[in-house]
């Protein structure tokens with residue numbers, strides 16, 4: 599069995615929760631758009647041979663220009679995504695020829711080569727793997743009236759991050775099944791789980807945040823200054 603690796607970096611979201619006119623993946627952290635910081639981390643993992651950035655159809659050209667400006671054009675191709683994250687991931691998967699794939703949010707720039715490698719190793723051992731961190735808060739299930747229904751045991755709760763790593767053929771099949779059955783997941787592992795397959799959890803870092811709201815951006819600026 600061959601072990602070649604590709605990566606899909608999704609960056610086609612609208613950033614509604616950020617509330618800016620500009621999509622958050624294009625916001626500058628120091629001198630670079632957030633998605634370029636992310637690509638630079640992935641470009642340091644030598645086993646990844648092909649990378650696809652998925653962006654909005656109207657943003658393909660400027661995305662390519664940024665990639666060129668930062669000298670990543672030999673490693674990275676750009677394609678257009680869809681209206682849901684899942685559609686964007688699928689659009690990226692179809693461009694790959696590798697045996698394995700890492701799927702990562704373009705707006706998680708504080709991932710590290712070491713975390714990516716850990717996820718890759720676990721996927722090669724278990725078939726599928728995701729980065730995650732144990733939840734720090736007590737989590738409650740709350741009904742529509744705002745009343746607590748239950749308190750799950752925190753020891754079994756993990757906050758799931760990206761990258762998420764899979765055999766490319768398995769993830770393509772899972773996406774196609776989800777599409778046929780009109781199932782929309784919030785991550786890729788869900789699509790594999792619903793086919794009864796196992797996904798290994800690999801401990802990530804709390805700093806591997808997804809930049810989602812303006813306070814995340816403040817934290818990102820702080821982390822950049824700290825040299826993360």
Ligand SMILES: Nc1ccn([C@@H]2O[C@H](COP(=O)(O)OP(=O)(O)OP(=O)(O)O)[C@@H](O)[C@H]2O)c(=O)n1
Nearest residue numbers: 608609610611612613614615681682683686704
């Ligand atoms: N149709 C979509 C939606 C999301 N994403 C990407 O998926 C990642 C995680 O999504 P999220 O943080 O939800 O991004 P947005 O969809 O941009 O944010 P929001 O939900 O606030 O609009 C981001 O890198 C985003 O660009 C994507 O490629 N295609």
Ligand SMILES: C[C@](O)(CO)[C@H](O)COP(=O)(O)O
Nearest residue numbers: 683703758759760784785808
């Ligand atoms: C894939 C993900 O980043 C894992 O935490 C997350 O599920 C994406 O969700 P969102 O609704 O696109 O923020």
